[in-house]
Every structure is written in structure tokens, then in C-alpha cells.
Amino acid sequence: MFDKFEALSEEKRLRIINSALEEFSLRQFKNASTDAIAKNAGISKGALFQYFGSKRQLFQYVYKYACDTLAKEIWAKVDLSNPDILERLKGIFMLKMSLYRKYPSLFAFLLNAYARETDEEIRELIKEDFDSQKSGAYSKIFENIDYGKIRKGFDPEKVVSIIIWAMEGYSNTEAAKLKSEDISMEKYRHWLKELDLFIYTFRKAFYEEEEENRHGQGD
Amino acid sequence: MFDKFEALSEEKRLRIINSALEEFSLRQFKNASTDAIAKNAGISKGALFQYFGSKRQLFQYVYKYACDTLAKEIWAKVDLSNPDILERLKGIFMLKMSLYRKYPSLFAFLLNAYARETDEEIRELIKEDFDSQKSGAYSKIFENIDYGKIRKGFDPEKVVSIIIWAMEGYSNTEAAKLKSEDISMEKYRHWLKELDLFIYTFRKAFYEEEEENRHGQGD
Amino acid sequence: MFDKFEALSEEKRLRIINSALEEFSLRQFKNASTDAIAKNAGISKGALFQYFGSKRQLFQYVYKYACDTLAKEIWAKVDLSNPDILERLKGIFMLKMSLYRKYPSLFAFLLNAYARETDEEIRELIKEDFDSQKSGAYSKIFENIDYGKIRKGFDPEKVVSIIIWAMEGYSNTEAAKLKSEDISMEKYRHWLKELDLFIYTFRKAFYEEEEENRHGQGD
């Protein structure tokens, strides 16, 4: 299965995968056009069906590819050694942004698949995968987090929720601004500065004094 | 344009609009069936096309109707007299939740349109509208806000962003849990309690001491 | 089901059925072209699918129609009161020939369906029907046959087999000559004369003397 496809040159394979990623991120499974995928990949419709058998199997292949690629990229790079949730989320934010640069369609494809897809069979495929990945991801993100730094009088769970929602809000806002344009070094530097401001704010708002001092001193 | 439609009796007009709202909230524009819309509205397909010319124009009409209706509802009820951002957001959250109950199809339609629609022309229509509405909405939300209460040392803009993102995160999380089931009074009470906890947390984290005291005393 | 089709005028319905009969008698189910059926019936492809839903259902409808029509025609006209196998087979032969005139494609369609069809689902549909019809038909043909007239020294079963095979051979030979051209009255008279000759031959060959005499006297 998919032997014929995997026997192709990497260049051609990527052309096809990226064409499919783009089409499937623009349209639902049902409306995505195999014609468009073939055309944009520079191959014939017949070839597409020789490689993947059906539109459905093409989706499955591309979906698996996207998940694997993303998982490899993310878990290879998130630093789980730092027990500070703020530093960890900062790492995840920067990673997320860099992935937009590297695989613009891939990200859009996965979001589209999860948020918009209505084809039942496809939803099932996604749900299984997504739920297991998500719970895995969340448990990894919260692994070894040190809640001791949070100021007395706060519900640590609420505080962590607020921080995560705020970080998500920020990364979504920035991602929406990006679209598929290139990300400059300047942009990176800007984000790092902004993130430090957010982190400073969170620390000052929710952490014990000493933390703030340490931060103040280190600054 | 749409003269023929607007000449109909209100009862018939509503039947048609509601049928379209429901179909468009269940399916993407391209997959929505004009047959189903006509059937559920109890009119013939031919009539539908005589009123609106095309499926696309029908969508546009219904979309505009939904936006207008919602805007009227929201701005009629949000209390802009209270200069405290926290109280104002609490009001918006409760309103948002109550709208799920009042106009399930209309709300679902707008969410679906904004979040799931992939038809390019439709997206553009939505975006324009949405952006102008959003900027209007945001300027209204921030109208007369008293930033003076925010603790010195914080960037008020960042603090407000964090609060808004966190509130959005919470309302999205809760909305996702809702689906289309009915909202009980108990649910409302639960939300009010939770919101008060969030507000307490925000106040304690970002507001001047005295604010916190006032809250503590008032509780 | 098929309501829309049955609501059409008889003229249009017959045009469609005959077009389908012809196409399905020329090609196997799989190769039969819905395009050709629609075109020859003078309707659009879309209409065909509105009436029947799918090519498969169209076949089923047409098949049932063919069976019902044929059964009605045959059993309405075969005279089962005459206990002489020769007279009865003569009746069946004449009937078979007259059916070629009335429903040329219908006959070809049923033969084609039984002899050539390879689509499994279609075969099953046919087999059930055909086997039950055939056993019913055979039991009717042999109902009340008087074997007493067959000359001593012959195995009556063999004699009847020979007569039936010979009659089938003759009717197939004649049917093959016919194709779809019209059958003249002259042709009918010719067949009747030929049949009488065959019957004379069978009687003289296989029946008791007295039978032959009676025949001789009656001639």
C-alpha cells in the first residue's frame, strides 16, 4: 500500500503532499478536488489514483504524514526540563510560530481537519488520533510543573488556565496576522520581547514576591 | 433586489430565513442543499430562486440578517455604564451564553460561517463584515473603561488583553461543552460563581490593593 | 420509490423502458450506458436518475417489468386444456414468435440477462426470479399431459425430451432469422404449415397407429 507513491523521488512526493495539504486545508474533504490536487502537483489525475487508490486514502495518508511530521518537530524541540510553566509556554509559543514558517499548509490542514471536517469517517480517523495526541501533549506540557511558585490565595488551576488561555489568545492573534508570508528575524525578536513582557506580567501578578525579585534582579 | 422576498408576509419570510439558517449552520455553503431549505420552509425551489436569484445571494441575505439581529440584541443589552472592564466582560459572557439559548440556529449559523466556511467568496463577505463589526464591538467594549484601577507597574493594555483572552478561552470552553442542549438555571448559577472566581483572581492579580479590599469586604 | 417515474405519461414511460431494454439487451449491466439510455429515450441524464436513483435500480425496475409483462402474456394465452404435448408445444411456439413481434427488445433483454450477465448482484436478482418462474413454467407445460399415446417400446421421457429439444431447435433457428424485422401474416401461415409437418412427423414416429390414422383422416 502506497508503495508506488513512496517509490517516487522526494521532490515529487513533496509536491504531491503539499498540493494535497493545501487543497484539504482550503476545502472540506467532500469538496476538495482531486483534479486541483493533481494539477497543482503537476501530475495527472490517473497518477494520483494509482498512488493512493481513492481520495479517502489520499486524505488518510496526508493526515498521517501531517501528524507524524508535527509530532516529530514538536517533541524534538520542546524543552521539558524547565519546571516553570511560563518558560515552557514561551518555548511552545516560539515553536508554534516557527512551524508556521516551515509548514504553513500543514498547520492549516490539521486545524481545518479538526475544526471543519464533517465527513463522518474522516472525523473518526481524526478524533481517535487527535484525542490521544492531545491528551499526550497536555500531559507532557504539564509534566513536572512546579505549582509552588504561585501566590497563596490563588487557585493554581485557575491561574494556569488563565495563563494558557492568554498565551493561546496571543499566539492565535499573531498567527492570524501571519497568513503564509515569511517570518523575519525581526519578527522573532519582537515576539521574544513581547513574550518576556507577558511573562513579567504573569510573574508579578500570580507568583510569590521572591520570584518577582529574582526576575527583577535577573533582568 | 430582494423586493419580491420582502413583499412576503412576515410569517413566510421567517419560515424561509429560519430554514436557511438551519441548513447553513449544519453544512458549509457548498454542501448546503437548496432543496432542503425550500422543503423545510414549505415553499418550492422555484420560489426560492425567484426571491434570491442564487444560493449565494440567499446566503448573503441571511448572513446580513443574522448579523443585524445579533448586533441589535447585543448592544441593546450590554451595560456600558459600568466602567469596570471585569464587570463588563462578565455581562458579555452571560449575554453570550443566553444568546445560545435564544437563537440557537442564528448563533450556530454565525459561528459556522466564521469558523468553518471555506468558500472563498463567502469568507471574504464574512471577513469584511466581521472585521468592521469586531472593531465596532471592540471600541464599544472599551468605551469608558477606567484603566486607573490597574496596579502600577503593569502595562494596562497587556493586562486587558490577558483578561479578554482568558475570558474568551473560558467562554469557548463552555460553549464547546454546550452543543445544542438546553441551558438550565443551575448552569447559569454555576457560571456566575465561576465568573466571580475569575474576577476575584483578576482583581487580586492586576488591581490596586484597595480594589481587592473592597471586593473582599463586599463578598 | 419509482413514484416519479410512474407519474409520467405512458408514452414517455414506454420510451424510457424500451430504451433501457434495448441498451441492457445489447450490453452487460456494467457496460450499459445510462447516457445512451437517456439519449435514446429523449430525456436528460439527470431525469433518469431522478426517476430511478441509480443504474442498478433502473435495471431492477426494467427487469421486473419484463418478467411481469412476459408472464402475463404467456400464461394468459397458453391453452392448458389440450392434453396432447404436441398441440401444446405448437401453441407455445406460435406464442413465442408472436412475442418477438410485440416485444422484440424485451425478449432479447431477458435472454441477455440470463445468459450473459456477470454482475453478481444482478445475477442473484435474476436467478431467484428465473428459477422459480422456470420451474413454474415447466410444471405448467407438463400439467395434464397424456403420455398414453406414445408407442410401446419407447421410453416416454426420452421421447418427450427429443420433441422438446427439436421444437426448441426450430424456434431458435426461426428466431435467429427474425432479428427485429416485422413478422408478416405469411410468415405465420408458413410456421403453422411447418409445425403441422413436424407434428405429423412426431406423431407418425412416436405415437400409436390409431393416432396416426386419426391424423391422416383429419388431414
Next chain:
Amino acid sequence: MFDKFEALSEEKRLRIINSALEEFSLRQFKNASTDAIAKNAGISKGALFQYFGSKRQLFQYVYKYACDTLAKEIWAKVDLSNPDILERLKGIFMLKMSLYRKYPSLFAFLLNAYARETDEEIRELIKEDFDSQKSGAYSKIFENIDYGKIRKGFDPEKVVSIIIWAMEGYSNTEAAKLKSEDISMEKYRHWLKELDLFIYTFRKAFYEEEEENRHGQGD
């Protein structure tokens, strides 16, 4: 034409012919897969088209091959020295049955081609060939037949037709029972006994007394 094919080794040629015979006996011309033919012959699809130009020409070649082979076999073995039609038909029946055993695919192919093929061009090819072969065959079968034995009062032509149709009916009935299973010696003996009974019946029914006597004495 076909030079390239005929230049191949006999072993390879037979592999290709047998593969085509099998595929064409399983499916109609249109549904037969050139892919399957090439694969089962152990050659590439490209080679197949280089040898034969098109699927149609491949069929023609194979059809001609089948006809020639069969004709050679048949006329080599039918004993034309015996002037008795009954003995001659008995020989043909036994030969026909033995050919099922010797060339199952070839026989199945020809039957399939004649009985089931619906492609018009192919049908024409078959018909021409078949008609010329048939008339040739019939003239050979009736060569040197002694009609003198037939009882006075019968039309010899009719009698011979009846005998041939009955024999065909019997051989078709038996062939239908066979399918592709092997033919045992017992089966052969059974057929010989049955044939003798039929011949006895025909002789008694249609031949002059003395013939019958001779038969009765010889039995």
C-alpha cells in the same frame, strides 16, 4: 502484422495466448483487463501492445488461433466414412465432450465469445467466421450421408433436423452440467449408453423396419 509476436519463442507465445484465452473466457471483451493478461503471461503491458497493437487485435488473433486449433482437432477425428447420420452424430457428441477436457479454456473462450459477447465489432468478426465455419462444418457432417434408410412417408430433411436438434439439446444439457470439473471414465460410459438409447429411439422411430431389426438383432 503480428510479426513481432510470431518471432517469440513458442513457450512465450503459448503463455500469452493462454493468458488471453483465460481472461477473455472469464469476461466480455470490454471488461477483460489487458493488465491481467500481461501479468498472467508474465510479460509487461507495453510488450503486449507492441505485439498486438490493441486489445481488439489481440482478441482477433486469439480468436483465430482458437478456431484454427479447434477445427484441426475436430476434423482430424470425426469419422466421415460411416454413412449413418446417427453413428456420425454419436461420434461428434463424444468428441465435443472430450474437447471440454482437453482444452477447457479454449472451449470456454469460444463459447463465451459466441454466446455472451456483446461488443458489436467483435460479434461481427465472430459471426462471419462462425457462419463460414458452420456451413463448412454442416456440409462436412452431411457429406456422404445415406438418407435411404429413412422410412417412407417422412421428409428426410425434417427427420435429420429433428435428430440434430435433439442431439444438440442433449449435448448442451450435459455440457451445462459439466462446468469445469473433470470428466471421469464412468461419465463417458454413461454417455455412450444414453447415446445408444437415443440412437435406438431414432432408428425405431424414423428408419425402415429392416434397420430396426438389424439393430434389434445386433443388440
Next chain:
DNA sequence: TATGAATGAGGATTCATTCAT
């Protein structure tokens, strides 16, 4: 010469849109 990947025309089916009644 042999290969088998690539091509693209052809077929079933769907559905927005039209139009005769």
C-alpha cells in the same frame, strides 16, 4: 526491445438553476 508509470477520455452520479405549465 522491454518496462510500467503516466495519461486522459469516458462513465455514474449530484445538484444549482431554469422554465413550461
Next chain:
DNA sequence: TATGAATGAATCCTCATTCAT
């Protein structure tokens, strides 16, 4: 004006045939 049957363009998929290697 209202109807809903009819249309036909568009979509997925197959497979004989071609052609670069």
C-alpha cells in the same frame, strides 16, 4: 406568481494506450 420536473456542468474514478527510460 408558484411549482417542481428537467437540465447539464462538475465530480470521482477506471483503464486502454503511450512513451521515457
